[in-house]
Amino acid sequence: MVSKEQIMSSRERILSAIAGVPSESKKLPEIPAFRLAGDLEELFATAIMGNKGEVLSKEEFEKWLPTMHFSKVISLSNHFKTHSTHELPEDPHELEDLGLAILEGQLGVAENGAIWMEDSNLGLRALPFITEHLAIVLDRNKLVETMHQGYDLIGNASSGFGLFIAGPSKTADIEQSLVIGAHGAKSLRVVLI
């Protein structure tokens, strides 16, 4: 067992070891606003496809949805309120048999398809992972060029949890063959509104 005193001394030991290393001053560089030329919607859709997701219109999504016969759907999107079959539970373990989660994203990055979401979009942090299929609703006016513009928009706004999600759960750990649906969502549909 480690006592409280030892914990303090480890902290001091590490910090004083660092302080003992002579170092010349190195400037922290400013990050230029790298841009990306082209049609953002097209670039975003191509990126999502590359990440093994799919971009749909509202109509296409509404056509797809009934074909899946989901018995359990949770929607936190105002655009698809009526599609919820269940309320958000208290305990994320109850989401184990969730077929589809419909959530809203805050912004999308055209260079790589990454979509930013925070606690306020997720309801429960486990939701976008534990659900079998995931749909993210995104305002097409909220597309930015690169990650730099993405972080500019997010700023330091404080959410306990935030994530860039760019595709479905995937792995290539068996002989580098790509398999979709490792642990988390087996598909990602992005509905551009």
Next chain:
Amino acid sequence: MSHPANATEFLKDQAKAKWHDETLWFVRDKRDRISKTIPEWETLRELASQIKDHVLANLGSYLEDFERNALKNGIHIHWATDAEEHNQHVLRILQEKNCKAIVKSKSILTEECHLNPYLEKHGIEVVDTDLGERIVQFLNQPPSHIVLPAIHLKKGEISDLFHEKLQTEKGNHDPTYLTQAARIHLREKFLGAKVAITGVNFGIAETGEFVVCTNEGNADMGVHLADVHIACMGIEKILPRRKDLGVFLRLLARSATGQPITNYNSHFRSPARGKEIHIILVDNGRTAQLAREKFKNSLKCIRCGACMNTCPIYRRSGGFSYGSTVPGPIGSILSPGLDMKKHSTLPFASTLCGSCSDVCPVKINIHEQLYEWRQEITKTHGEFGKGLSMKLASGIFKSPLAYKISGSLMRSALKTLPDSLIYHPLNTWGKSRNLPETPKETFQQWYQKNRS
């Protein structure tokens, strides 16, 4: 065993060694192609390098900022000077929570600290949840690559293993089928774990948050279902500002696997209601490395694995041949800092071709440091160095195959030798658009100089 001896072992299965070589080359090639789609790629590398240099020059104050902000966010902070103390912290938290089974996502640091055997010794079941890591865990092996843990295995071997461990159909080699079996198996573990452990890709000083990147979503599946999240973080993982992530997330996945970003990039700032987050800040040789002027910037590494994928020796000798937690070129400059004697042959497991330095997203001068370690090992430890050159000699020159390989990989030879020496076409090198620099010294020259 020395690196040459291990490499010889790996090369016994020539078909598999060839596959290993070609597959990693393919990953390297993907990295090349995607990096060329970003006009500012080289500028990004330079920025990443400068940001990391700046962090290393101000590490103490950034760590204090990080700690202060994380504490403000309701995160518990623990400091560990070495692996032992790190492991004790983890065990203590688990015991406080009365927890007997945990899930863990990929963390090279916990490998470095040998956390799994430590916890198992204390009666805790540890389940590695990254698919590749679960596979090697079933085999009681460490990962052979920091990004692709099971790259040394063929699907037939994994099929046999899953047949034994997960009762999959015998002879079914289909990766989709095998992955599905692992999904079902691990789902149960995720749902049952009260504590989840992750590594940390980046810690942000100004916000006190940390970022974990995965493609599988296994880190998140673990932590969001558990009550307690323990994040194990090397003290060098700090970035000053949140916006620095823009630079690093653009570089990381592209360098690692040639994809534009990992599918899940989670930013943990404060625990969800009723839950706990603990960060363990680990030194374990890092401050010592920081004090070595010539080697300090090896601490800039973001563990993308690109230097492994590009390294002709790594590709042809396999991760296990290095006998260190982090293999490949970066492992060969980190490991001697931890134990020079044990890892004395690693800085020689290189052609000094410089391809590692050319692909490194944070511009670590890896091949120059390899050269420096050679000097260090042979000069400062004269006696020890003598033994070493004999060891190298007996390892490489007694084994015709290993000799051929080390010989054929020598920089000078690469340009001129025909494609016939080993199975792999040497024009692999011609494909590389990041042309290597001329090495300061070839292996042969080095050997001549140091053999007496």
